[in-house]
Amino acid sequence: xxxxxxxxAYNPTEAEERIYKLWEESGFFNPDNxxxxxxxxxxTIIMPPPNxxxxxxxxxxxxxxxxxxxxxxxxxxxxxxxxxxxxxxAGFETQVVFEKKLEKxxxxxxxxxxKELYKEIWDFVQNNKHISEQxxxxxxxxxxxxxxxxxxxxxxxEIVYETFEQMYKDGxxxxxxxxxxxxxxxxxxxxxxxxxxxxxxxxxxxxKYGPFTIATARPETKFGDKYVVMHPEDKxxxxxxxxxxxxxxxINGKITATIIKDExxxxxxxxxVMTITxxxxxxxxxxxxxxxxxxxxxxxxxxxxLPVAGEFQDMKIKEARPLxxxxxxxxxxxxxVDEDYKHNVQLCYKCNSVIEPQIIPQWFxxxxxxxxxxRPSLRDMAxxxxxxxxxxxxxxxxxxxxxxxxxNLRDWAISRQIAWGIPFPVWYCNVxxxxxxxxxxxxxxxxxxxxxxxxxxRLKNKGHNISDKVxxxxxxxxxxxxxxxITNVEIKKIKDIDLSDKAHYSTYKNLDELLVAFKRHYPPDxxxxxxxxxxxxxxxxxxxxxxxxxxxxxxxxxSGEAPKKCPVCKNKNLTQDPDTFDTWFSSGQWPYATxxxxxxxxxxxxxxxxxxxxxxxILFFWVAxxxxxxxxxxxxxxxxxxxxxxxxRDKDRQKMSKSKGxxxxxxxxxxTYGTDALRFALIFSTSAGTDIPLSEDKVKxxxxxxxxxxxxxxxxxxxxxxxxxxxxxxxxxxxxENDKKILEQLEQTIKEVTNNxxxxxxxxxxxxxxxxxxxxxADVYIEASKKQLSNSMELDxxxxxxxxxxxxxxxxxxxxxxxxxxxxxxxxxPFMPFVTEEIWQQMENEQLLxxxxxxxxx
RNA sequence: GCGCGGUUAGCUCAGUGGUAGAGCGACUGAUUGACGUUCAGUAGGUCGAAGGUUCGAUCCCUUCACCGCGCACCA
Numbered sequence: 038x039x040x041x042x043x044x045x046a047y048n049p050t051e052a053e054e055r056i057y058k059l060w061e062e063s064g065f066f067n068p069d070n071x072x073x074x075x076x077x078x079x080x081t082i083i084m085p086p087p088n089x090x091x092x093x094x095x096x097x098x099x100x101x102x103x104x105x106x107x108x109x110x111x112x113x114x115x116x117x118x119x120x121x122x123x124x125x126x127a128g129f130e131t132q133v134v135f136e137k138k139l140e141k142x143x144x145x146x147x148x149x150x151x152k153e154l155y156k157e158i159w160d161f162v163q164n165n166k167h168i169s170e171q172x173x174x175x176x177x178x179x180x181x182x183x184x185x186x187x188x189x190x191x192x193x194x195e196i197v198y199e200t201f202e203q204m205y206k207d208g209x210x211x212x213x214x215x216x217x218x219x220x221x222x223x224x225x226x227x228x229x230x231x232x233x234x235x236x237x238x239x240x241x242x243x244x245k246y247g248p249f250t251i252a253t254a255r256p257e258t259k260f261g262d263k264y265v266v267m268h269p270e271d272k273x274x275x276x277x278x279x280x281x282x283x284x285x286x287x288i289n290g291k292i293t294a295t296i297i298k299d300e301x302x303x304x305x306x307x308x309x310v311m312t313i314t315x316x317x318x319x320x321x322x323x324x325x326x327x328x329x330x331x332x333x334x335x336x337x338x339x340x341x342x343l344p345v346a347g348e349f350q351d352m353k354i355k356e357a358r359p360l361x362x363x364x365x366x367x368x369x370x371x372x373x374v375d376e377d378y379k380h381n382v383q384l385c386y387k388c389n390s391v392i393e394p395q396i397i398p399q400w401f402x403x404x405x406x407x408x409x410x411x412r413p414s415l416r417d418m419a420x421x422x423x424x425x426x427x428x429x430x431x432x433x434x435x436x437x438x439x440x441x442x443x444x445n446l447r448d449w450a451i452s453r454q455i456a457w458g459i460p461f462p463v464w465y466c467n468v469x470x471x472x473x474x475x476x477x478x479x480x481x482x483x484x485x486x487x488x489x490x491x492x493x494x495r496l497k498n499k500g501h502n503i504s505d506k507v508x509x510x511x512x513x514x515x516x517x518x519x520x521x522x523i524t525n526v527e528i529k530k531i532k533d534i535d536l537s538d539k540a541h542y543s544t545y546k547n548l549d550e551l552l553v554a555f556k557r558h559y560p561p562d563x564x565x566x567x568x569x570x571x572x573x574x575x576x577x578x579x580x581x582x583x584x585x586x587x588x589x590x591x592x593x594x595x596s597g598e599a600p601k602k603c604p605v606c607k608n609k610n611l612t613q614d615p616d617t618f619d620t621w622f623s624s625g626q627w628p629y630a631t632x633x634x635x636x637x638x639x640x641x642x643x644x645x646x647x648x649x650x651x652x653x654x655i656l657f658f659w660v661a662x663x664x665x666x667x668x669x670x671x672x673x674x675x676x677x678x679x680x681x682x683x684x685x686r687d688k689d690r691q692k693m694s695k696s697k698g699x700x701x702x703x704x705x706x707x708x709t710y711g712t713d714a715l716r717f718a719l720i721f722s723t724s725a726g727t728d729i730p731l732s733e734d735k736v737k738x739x740x741x742x743x744x745x746x747x748x749x750x751x752x753x754x755x756x757x758x759x760x761x762x763x764x765x766x767x768x769x770x771x772x773x774e775n776d777k778k779i780l781e782q783l784e785q786t787i788k789e790v791t792n793n794x795x796x797x798x799x800x801x802x803x804x805x806x807x808x809x810x811x812x813x814x815a816d817v818y819i820e821a822s823k824k825q826l827s828n829s830m831e832l833d834x835x836x837x838x839x840x841x842x843x844x845x846x847x848x849x850x851x852x853x854x855x856x857x858x859x860x861x862x863x864x865x866x867p868f869m870p871f872v873t874e875e876i877w878q879q880m881e882n883e884q885l886l887x888x889x890x891x892x893x894x895x
Numbered sequence: 896g897c898g899c900g901g902u903u904a905g906c907u908c909a910g911u912g913g914u915a916g917a918g919c920g921a922c923u924g925a926u927u928g929a930c931g932u933u934c935a936g937u938a939g940g941u942c943g944a945a946g947g948u949u950c951g952a953u954c955c956c957u958u959c960a961c962c963g964c965g966c967a968c969c970a
Contacts, residue, residue, distance in 0.1 A: 046931060234968095241970090252970055266970090303969085311970040320970080380969055434899065438965070441898070445967075657966095721918075723908075727900080728963095730907055734919050745930065752929030800909070804917070816934070823929095 047747035049711025077117035081646035089124035093172030098703035109867035123186040128458035192634035241378035247285030262312035399452035458617030466603035625662030628675035683728040713869035714740035
């Protein structure tokens with residue numbers, strides 16, 4: 038046999054790059070190139086697209102390992118195994134990272150043009166995307182790079198738009214003036230999932246509100262409270278009827294309060310009475326909705342108090358609260374204070390700022406609304422899929438978690454006020470968002486000229502005086518401030534952007550108020566120079582030129598491309614919705630979108646997919662939504678099995694995080710111990726869905742195992758007859774007890790590994806092959822074979838026949854050794870692809886081990 | 896408040912209705928060899944507590960304790 042002598046020890050760094058290239062060049066990562074591809078049964082895994090911007094971390098290493106094992110196993114079993122890779126633009130996540138970078142450079146996204154910001158992030162991500170893909174390759178991932186997809190690929194965006202339009206027609210997405218979780222730092226709304234709660238201890242104030250006592254932890258929101266709510270069955274308050282009006286002395290003077298009876302009130306809590314702030318509290322909002330009550334904004338989007346707060350206007354919550362409490366005290370409205378009141382505060386999951394609920398017009402997905410064609414709601418379709426086992430979740434216990442979450446689902450807010458994402462394909466026929474030529478102001482100056490007794494105002498930009506009536510628009514948020522004219526002041530402010538509802542317009546009486554609004558939103562550098570008081574705004578503004586101030590009809594047009602004019606009123610001034618989609622709106626469509634993006638044939642061949650493998654931490658974010666979208670859009674479940682893995686932790690069970698400094702860099706580990714060692718360590722001795730502690734010792738141990746396999750091969754190959762044809766046609770005959778035993782053990786191992794892999798018990802499969810290879814084969818059989826290979830072995834019979842027997846035995850032993858080795862390499866290949874393929878190649882096999890057939894029972 | 900998971904060797908974790916397993920670590924010995932070592936062996940666990948079902952429980956049921964987590968809510 039023309040074996041090359043194997044090196045003394047396995048050198049992963051030398052082999053891995055070469056082997057990966059060999060696989061890649063074979064073309065077999067693309068299942069359509071596999072032998073007899075068309076006869077094969079498809080087996081598809083869509084890779085959860087990693088954040089294109091993030092370098093490979095150990096969590097990626099884990100899921101890449103698991104999915105690659107499943108893919109390689111199925112490929113060897115003769116299936117048409119497609120593993121489709123991709124990456125995610127990860128809207129909010131990435132923008133947050135980028136904003137930090139800007140901050141370091143002394144810049145701010147709020148001072149940038151949206152397009153410019155998008156472009157910069159695009160370039161930033163493209164650079165990192167390449168790095169992340171290199172990492173995936175180094176893990177040995179046998180995914181089909183020819184189908185690599187990015188969530189911002191034009192084909193994907195087109196499908197996302199199509200889905201959105203379809204849902205719009207089906208009434209499943211709607212634009213609503215609803216309360217949202219608003220992050221003051223990031224200036225965007227967030228879904229319920231993107232916030233977290235933290236228990237804090239804060240004073241609870243008991244305030245006198247006419248004849249009632251109400252409790253609040255947030256006195257700064259209470260200025261506009263004019264409804265007092267109690268339970269309809271509360272016996273203490275039977276003398277008050279729903280709708281009664283009473284006069285009460287409140288923070289800034291007398292107001293008229295209205296009695297509201299609502300069952301949402303907990304009679305046990307405090308006095309059983311509360312006042313409501315619908316603009317800034319979800320529960321209050323719902324009560325107001327139920328009874329059709331007024332809603333008033335008290336706090337602006339930057340967390341400052343509005344004019345309703347009187348003397349506290351423009352103050353931030355933190356500074357205003359103690360002053361307000363002080364005022365309440367002097368007015369004798371403060372009854373008592375519970376200093377150590379514990380409650381949960383809702384925070385932004387990224388920056389930990391307190392979430393300020395705000396009413397913002399946004400797009401929502403209706404989760405519980407049945408379809409017009411009689412199909413159940415998105416939620417119910419998805420629930421049915423798991424109930425009747427069309428979609429199976431492993432481990433099973435997560436099915437309960439999933440069901441519970443689904444049953445308590447609220448509508449999903451999908452608008453994000455950030456640049457990095459897929460823009461809404463929505464156009465408003467409305468002048469306030471008109472997109473026509475504008476006068477641009479980079480640095481915008483409002484001058485208040487004191488000229489004797491009269492005041493005049495000038496809007497200045499780089500020396501230009503603007504004398505026309507102009508409309509002031511903040512370019513970043515597209516917020517309209519109003520009209521401004523120098524001599525004839527006519528200023529409108531639009532509080533929120535539901536432009537179809539004229540009731541939400543508010544008007545500034547004069548430029549003074551406009552200035553106040555500016556100052557509140559954008560603290561200026563104030564400069565007083567002689568008689569001229571200038572406020573210089575270092576923010577980008579645009580002013581619409583007068584010819585574009587004609588009102589539109591309010592029509593909403595769904596279109597990916599800018600429509601030329603409004604189909605209803607022919608108005609040409611259409612504005613695109615300034616928001617972008619929640620990332621999960623696009624990644625939720627990933628299974629069918631990726632396949633559709635390859636063309637109809639791919640979708641027909643590979644959809645529905647077999648396995649969705651991902652972390653349990655994104656079960657709600659992602660898996661639930663994929664099931665809903667998939668069934669809605671294609672009428673079929675997107676996958677039949679959801680396989681959930683745990684979180685990789687450090688050896689002390691600590692969650693890895695940059696701040697703790699315990700982050701394991703998988704590429705560093707690979708450099709030291711090799712990819713196979715890392716892969717095996719990640720799945721060895723850990724069951725599905727439980728968290729995985731990873732220690733260096735474990736990886737080290739698995740490196741030893743890779744090396745052991747190498748040396749087993751070395752032993753077997755060097756002990757073969759030089760001229761021996763390695764092809765074995767005749768059946769193996771066990772001649773000794775050892776022979777018999779090892780072949781039985783091998784059969785058993787094949788059974789176990791196959792069965793365990795089929796049932797997603799990867800760790801048990803790994804342990805089984807480990808045990809067989811090292812203990813049964815290396816320690817026992819190989820040791821025994823040394824005697825069987827020896828010519829001088831003594832046998833009972835006569836001399837010549839003894840020689841013959843001994844030669845026969847030797848030959849048979851060689852065959853068994855080789856047979857076992859071949860099977861070990863095959864069984865181990867999904868787990869340790871590099872070392873096994875490397876040995877296979879050294880054995881001068883014609884075919885790649887990657888596409889060899891999986892061991893069968895004899 | 897509702898729910899979930901865990902508690903097994905010094906450490907990290909598998910596992911099973913019938914004398915308890917792995918990796919790492921510890922200890923003893925062997926080994927010039929296929930093996931950047933490896934092998935043989937030793938020590939070490941009333942499988943969180945109590946009760947129940949069973950011929951038999953670490954495993955199934957109930958209760959409890961401790962640790963961890965998810966969801967919801969707090970005027």
